[in-house]
Amino acid sequence: MGKLVLPFLGMVAAECAQVGLIIVSKQVMSKGMTSFIFIFFSNIIAALVLLPSSFLLHSRSDRPHLTFSTLCGVFLLALLGYMSQVFGYAGIYYSSATLSTALLNLVPVFTFILAVVFRMERLDWRSSSSIAKSVGTIVSISGAFIATLYKGPSLLKRPSPANLSQHLMFTQESNFVLGGIFLAADCLMASAFLIVQASILKKYPAELIVAFLYCFFVAIQSGVTCLFMERDTSAWSLQPSLRLLGVLYSGVFGYALQVGMFTWCLHQTGPVFVSMFKPIGIVISVVAGLIFLGDALYLGSLVGATVIVVGFYSVLWGKAKDIEDIAETRSSEFSGEKTPLLK
Numbered sequence: 001m002g003k004l005v006l007p008f009l010g011m012v013a014a015e016c017a018q019v020g021l022i023i024v025s026k027q028v029m030s031k032g033m034t035s036f037i038f039i040f041f042s043n044i045i046a047a048l049v050l051l052p053s054s055f056l057l058h059s060r061s062d063r064p065h066l067t068f069s070t071l072c073g074v075f076l077l078a079l080l081g082y083m084s085q086v087f088g089y090a091g092i093y094y095s096s097a098t099l100s101t102a103l104l105n106l107v108p109v110f111t112f113i114l115a116v117v118f119r120m121e122r123l124d125w126r127s128s129s130s131i132a133k134s135v136g137t138i139v140s141i142s143g144a145f146i147a148t149l150y151k152g153p154s155l156l157k158r159p160s161p162a163n164l165s166q167h168l169m170f171t172q173e174s175n176f177v178l179g180g181i182f183l184a185a186d187c188l189m190a191s192a193f194l195i196v197q198a199s200i201l202k203k204y205p206a207e208l209i210v211a212f213l214y215c216f217f218v219a220i221q222s223g224v225t226c227l228f229m230e231r232d233t234s235a236w237s238l239q240p241s242l243r244l245l246g247v248l249y250s251g252v253f254g255y256a257l258q259v260g261m262f263t264w265c266l267h268q269t270g271p272v273f274v275s276m277f278k279p280i281g282i283v284i285s286v287v288a289g290l291i292f293l294g295d296a297l298y299l300g301s302l303v304g305a306t307v308i309v310v311g312f313y314s315v316l317w318g319k320a321k322d323i324e325d326i327a328e329t330r331s332s333e334f335s336g337e338k339t340p341l342l343k
Contacts, residue, residue: 004273004320007265011277012284014261019284021254025089028246035089036226037235038247039082043219045251047212050260054208064204073200074210078217080196084189085218091183106184110191111275112137120198120271122322129321136314143307152299194271197263207263214263215255273319 028038055063112134115121124130200210230236238244266274 004269004316004323007269007273008316010261010265011274014258014265015277015284017253017258017261021250021258022092024246024249024254026092028243028250029089029093031240031242032235033243033246034230034235035086035093036222036229038089038250039085040219040222040226041238041247042250042255043215043222045248046255046259047215047219049252049256050208050212050215054206054212057208063209064206066204066209070200070204071213073196073203074213075217077193077196077200077210078214078221080189080193081214082218082221084186084193087182087186087189091179091181091186094179094182106187107190108137108141108275110188111194111271114191114195115198115271118195118199120195129318129325132314132318132321136311136316136318139311139314140308141311143304143309143311146300146304146307150300150304152303154298155302191275194266194275198266198271201263201267205267207267208260211256211259211263214259269319273315 025035025038029035112121116123121133122130123134197210201207204210226236238247262274
């Protein structure tokens with residue numbers, strides 16, 4: 001369990017940055033900046049932030065050789081990540097925050113299924129760790145849907161600043177069907193992203209270099225898209241200052257910090273553990289809404305958060321059990337003990 005403390009803290013920090021990114025992106029795009037340009041500027045800043053740190057932390061002596069196949073893999077990873085961002089922002093634009101938060105909980109389901117299909121996670125119903133991870137995944141997703149879809153009576157509410165909630169909401173006409181399709185595509189791309197990233201890190205275990213190359217390639221892909229989609233030069237402006245501040249936040253915290261943390265935690269724990277923090281993000285959203293936006297705390301949020309914690313602890317125990325079993329196996333092999341074929 002001790003080996004999971006740092007990945008746990010890292011993923012909590014990454015999810016906090018993600019919640020901030022959602023709030024900032026809503027504000028910036030409500031001021032007229034398109035999602036394509038927002039993604040372009042954010043990834044440019046993130047690449048500039050990650051460039052020096054990635055090559056400083058990975059010295060030339062311990063840096064793996066960067067092959068053409070690895071670059072192609074990271075380019076594919078960037079394409080999946082870029083498509084996920086485009087679909088995600090479009091889904092939030094056309095639907096509501098409630099629908100987007102609910103459908104994001106499909107990520108752990110898709111990731112767990114893909115990880116089992118590609119044999120990144122073992123699924124043995126005779127193993128207590130596999131049962132714990134499977135049941136914990138289902139429980140956490142159920143809790144996330146409870147927190148999102150069941151409101152219930154208000155338990156706690158603090159006065160919000162005047163008109164703050166209105167400023168953070170989209171004024172565009174909602175289209176829940178189209179938004180739901182975009183968000184489902186976002187979840188599928190995000191799950192495939194985690195699987196591809198995990199396979200790349202096995203061959204090239206330099207997390208920050210992979211994160212830098214990812215942001216660099218996304219910036220190129222989004223820049224090419226912008227040249228075709230955004231012919232109006234005024235759309236590239238970073239004025240008013242809210243646009244500039246939003247891009248700076250998203251580049252440093254929403255992308256550089258988040259992608260760096262995701263990549264490191266993915267290398268340490270695997271894709272299923274990382275994807276399990278999507279439901280945890282709902283808890284962070286509830287707390288952030290209560291503190292910063294003056295949202296009320298409803299019974300559904302409290303019950304859902306409790307169920308999420310129970311399910312997440314089950315997955316955490318299953319991952320810790322896997323790590324313990326692997327450590328025991330390696331210790332047994334190192335000591336020269338022979339393990340019988342049939343236990």
